[in-house]
Amino acid sequence: MIAHSFQGEVFGPAQRLHGATYVVDATFRREELDADGLVVDIGLASTTLKAVLGELDFRNLDEEPAFTGKNTTTEFLSRAIFDRLVAAIRAGRLGEGARGLERLSVTLHESHVAWASFEGAV
Amino acid sequence: MIAHSFQGEVFGPAQRLHGATYVVDATFRREELDADGLVVDIGLASTTLKAVLGELDFRNLDEEPAFTGKNTTTEFLSRAIFDRLVAAIRAGRLGEGARGLERLSVTLHESHVAWASFEGAV
Amino acid sequence: MIAHSFQGEVFGPAQRLHGATYVVDATFRREELDADGLVVDIGLASTTLKAVLGELDFRNLDEEPAFTGKNTTTEFLSRAIFDRLVAAIRAGRLGEGARGLERLSVTLHESHVAWASFEGAV
Amino acid sequence: MIAHSFQGEVFGPAQRLHGATYVVDATFRREELDADGLVVDIGLASTTLKAVLGELDFRNLDEEPAFTGKNTTTEFLSRAIFDRLVAAIRAGRLGEGARGLERLSVTLHESHVAWASFEGAV
Amino acid sequence: MIAHSFQGEVFGPAQRLHGATYVVDATFRREELDADGLVVDIGLASTTLKAVLGELDFRNLDEEPAFTGKNTTTEFLSRAIFDRLVAAIRAGRLGEGARGLERLSVTLHESHVAWASFEGAV
């Protein structure tokens, strides 16, 4: 649940300070399941995703140093969260089984009809 | 898609400036349908609801004079929008058929799981 | 999945022959559960609702004798289906346990945002 | 995510040991908002609901002493969770502001189309 | 909200004149965001999609010259709308930024469970 504003005439009234609720989904892909029959430990995945989102939640993104000079659009944020989740996977925070993950996508739903997603290799 | 902040320890991190997307539903009730077989003219109802929401959308509610000194919680806003819709019905903006409406409820969905609603007589 | 048209200027382009998918929910209410711990036998309720809907599905409602001279709006149809379900309950088609049902509501969803409902005593 | 079985011919194949995911919603109602502009502290409400559900999650309900001799139908369980939430409200676990709550409903969604609910005074 | 009928025994009762509500989603894909941090101008995209759908809405598709001799199945219509949106993108109706779009998919939801989609290069 963040506040932000956008730079650029294309944004119209969204150039004013406003806000959004993002409902965030992460999708993990791999060719073969791990030894437990899992794609990923959903408990660790949820905890890690919540931790990543906790760094942004209830904030004014216009004041976040990491995003200086950027429009924090839904599509920009989906990439930013993707990058942080990939770093967490590589650091082992989703467990050893998660080393077999091949692709990740992160989707931010900004309303019941509008969303953006970023997908790439882990 | 509004920005706002809350006053009061109960709000924790939501005391910071943050934001929310509200998906807003209005429900109209009456005992008998009008002569066209309608509860309400859904075209006029949609147009009027959009106009009411347009007064709040893409804004920082902390700076709205109408809400000075109030926490613009989801439940508070559902009542505020209810009041504006009732005024529009009484002013005839939903058509003559809408004079037969008896009850109205306004629901604000702030995420896929959290919502608040206000219901009362028209 | 029905075709129909409406009479009356209020309907604008919906005066032309067009169509709609209705997703139909029935909600049954009672003070006390029956001896099996049920509000209603969901199997019999589903079968009966499907039979009632089967009388209308894949048809042009403009040609249904039961609806002559009526606008088959979503709100009108929710009442028509309510009446047929109540008749089925009284005829015992939902089982003996269903004799204890007190209220019924029928909701027709015509899109992901628009719906109409009729509720009354059984 | 519970396992259970039912007693009674009306249940057909559900007399076998099987299982269900329940998605549980609680709805709190009151005439007037509290001093903070809230119906209820959603943080405390969520924590308490999770604690109540945690007593039942990942279990075989056929072996729960509290439910001996009962069919743990969706409608039965919605009442059981309602009773535990009301007890928590009265015990002050949802905060002092929650003393003003008047009605509560608990809904268990057992699939995307089937649900049961219990509503009553707090 | 269209009316239509189908030719072919495989369609059973859907050979009769009936109708459907289609909820239509368009998904735009590109490797890199544009200079504003966008995949596409969602305002222009929505306006253009509504204009494309407005050519079909509230009509009997059996009488549309563009579809003569075709079964206007959900999958057929998703392709037809895809083609019209691609033409609009190429004509610049989604703005200069949209020239960088690489793929488009169009999904028609015909009920809460059934849908069809067409995806291809822009």
Next chain:
Amino acid sequence: MIAHSFQGEVFGPAQRLHGATYVVDATFRREELDADGLVVDIGLASTTLKAVLGELDFRNLDEEPAFTGKNTTTEFLSRAIFDRLVAAIRAGRLGEGARGLERLSVTLHESHVAWASFEGAV
């Protein structure tokens, strides 16, 4: 609506006998529509999917011979149902038109937020 338990510390409380409702979607893909303008006969596809699911519904999967020694995780089950649907397609149970299907995905939704999917060539 199945019961099962899991082997392995990673599963925590899900090592106990518990259960789940799975809402199952099948998605069929092909380059070109068949002669009737269809991807697949949705009636035959629904009937066949229900038959495949009927082999598993209202059962304790710990006692299913086909799954001995396996954790019947959501991701494992999506593959198992995929395999059975592919066999049905090859056996002609979805009709001659279905011989042109190229890819199939099967998705099991285990709650409103968690799901797993398997996709492959038919």
